Amino acid sequence: MPSAGVLLRGVSAPVPSPAAAAPELTVVIPCLNEARTITGCVREAMDALAASSIAGEVVVADNGSTDGSQDLATKAGARVVPIAVKGYGNALRGGIAAARGRFILMGDADGSYNFGHLPRFVERLRAGADLVMGNRFLGGIEPGAMPWKNRHIGNPILSFIGRLFFRTGIGDFHCGLRAFTADAYRRMDLRTTGMELASEIVIKSVLFGLRVEEVPTVLRKDGRDRPPHLRPWRDGWRHLRFMLLFSPRWLFWYPGILLMAAGLLLGGALVQGPLPLGRVTLDVHTLLFAAVAVLIGFQAASFAVLSKFFAIRAGLRRAEAGFDEWFRHVTLEAGLVSGTVLVVLGLILSVGAVWIWGGQGFGPLHNPTATLRWVIPGALCLVLGCQMILTSFFLGVLRLDTRSETA
Template sequence: MPCLNEAETLATCIDKAQSFLARTGISGEVLIADNGSTDGSQAIATAHGARVVHADQRGYGAALSSGIAHARGRFVIMGDADDSYDFANLDLFVAALRNGADLVMGNRFAGGVAPGAMPWHHRYIGNPVLSFLGRLFFRTPIRDFHCGLRGFSRDAIRNLNLRTTGMEFASEMVVKATLSRLDVREVPTTLKKDGRSRPPHLRSFRDGWRHLRFLLLFSPRWLFLYPGVALVWIGLVVGSQLVRGPVTIGSVTFDVHTLIVAALCVIMGVQSIAFAIIGRRFASRYGFIPRSGTYDRLLEWLTLERILLIAILLMLSGISAMVWGLTQWAQRDFGPLTSHATLRAVILAMTALVTGFQLMMSGFMSSMINIPIYERRVADTDPVDRQRRHSDLPNA
């Protein structure tokens, strides 16, 4: 149980958990991960038979990470120490864990939410929206993404290398477990109004944004790739019609001004797709997101040389079109460009130039990620040098 000034409810939670262990005959312990309490929570926990560990770094995720690191059991069940969860009835969690589950999430909406236990905007807006996005982005079966009562295999979760320190830790656990193809299940649980007289640590909009930000950052496909593909598709479809001349639909005529918008869609879309590739390469290389065979093959094909070749071809075509446009402008004594044919050529030229330049810079940025993150001196790996240094040592 993570704990920050929970003197009002901590004893009740510990006693319920102890009663569950006694009733089921499970060999276990109650561990309190204290996050700097100043209300005597540590003494209360010790007096009621719990073991207290201290989390030096502040934050919900930091406290849980510290507790998981110090836990001794094969299975861990975590839950808030505010007496909102029923620690006396954890049978479904234990049964699922013993049946092979790696992560068992509680579902408060399936088990029952007592009146006043959850603010209306959490129950009908925040939790459903974030849970829906989590299922959409990561194809997880979990329908209550932010239930604080959950059980898991200690070793399986420690191997996920969880990093966040705040409330988004709850989302990170589910996301990484799903991406790592762990056995993730859900069981019904209940939620009642907490027993604290003070306001909760949770801040709705701040912590809701942190959860949403985490979901987006861990899904380059939805943050960058899909919007980028949509923008490129719109730009190419619209641009391919307008490059031949104006298009009239009803009483509205679309001409070069709309072609400029289409060109901007292509430019922004290509940059967004490049961000998706760079983000995926960075996240996979440094362990934020598990590797994917499909993405790895794509990234192996997208070498710097291939990207530069495509970029150079685009820029050369753009330069050629610009030269033609300048020639047409010169024939008009560099006066106003009233010819829409010339304007179309200039728009296409600028689109090709900017897109090529973007690809070239993105290629170099992506390649920088492949630079080894450690330094290795040649002398450290030279067997001749090692033998020479070894021979200079005095005989023992």
């Protein structure tokens, strides 16, 4: 079979001959030194294809194995695709680039997933689903198949965060056995090269409005005689970080609005005078921190708006009617007017503080806390107004219409 090189975002993989009849399903198995289990995985997938009369192929995306995994996979009936660039995501993307099926199912090469379940994935794809996720908690986890910290802490927490952040009902965000259409894969335009790819597939499917479904599958104890490539705490953090970066609402907006509200409420009470709370009395020192909370909160909330607008503009997520309607009122002119009003208010409060100081001969203040109740709100309005003006200008830059070189 001829094999020409094609570059997929830094991943080189051979392209099969277009003359061969395209199968319905391609099973992609990333592999790195899995000689003990790769034969069983390939044969299990081939047997399931034959038993279900599904026209399919098995592609093993080899990421530089040195234990003979490539020959074993070939003898078992797979087409081996060498992927030079290291990384789980690179291996998968390279294997998918070489896939010929209109449906693609991916699964690990360690024997932990049952490729005999592939017909249930194909059934849902034929029915119109774009992405079909396996759910190990519905299908069953064999004893010793998943460490307790993954089963009871990592996976449940990350899956809950994923459901909360992206408003999806997926129960097992990180199941490695999943299937999707080739068209959906192209629309996802995946960018990550490591373990985050698993999260990116789900998140982009949800953000782009693709139809996502789940089917039960089992998790078996893997057949390795060495520790897995997965590093639970490190890879868990990478998944969480990726979800946060794709959810400005939870990373920036909610914390920012909460900080601003708390700072304004507390500051409003302290401007009027000391605030006794039982045996503790809050005064101007707390007023200063309340002002800082408002500033940090505004910056976080503005980042949320800017990052979401950029993500929609860059095609990383789809536009939302509610956001578009609200965002039409967030203009450069409105920001300039609001920021200028705050700056003027800050100047008035600052002048008032100087007036009080002048009444005492510009010498030591007899009651500095009274003056600080003018100085701190004045400084807050000045800085907040300047932030609002600068943010409005930056938003104006992002909104500029651009055209291609050929336009």
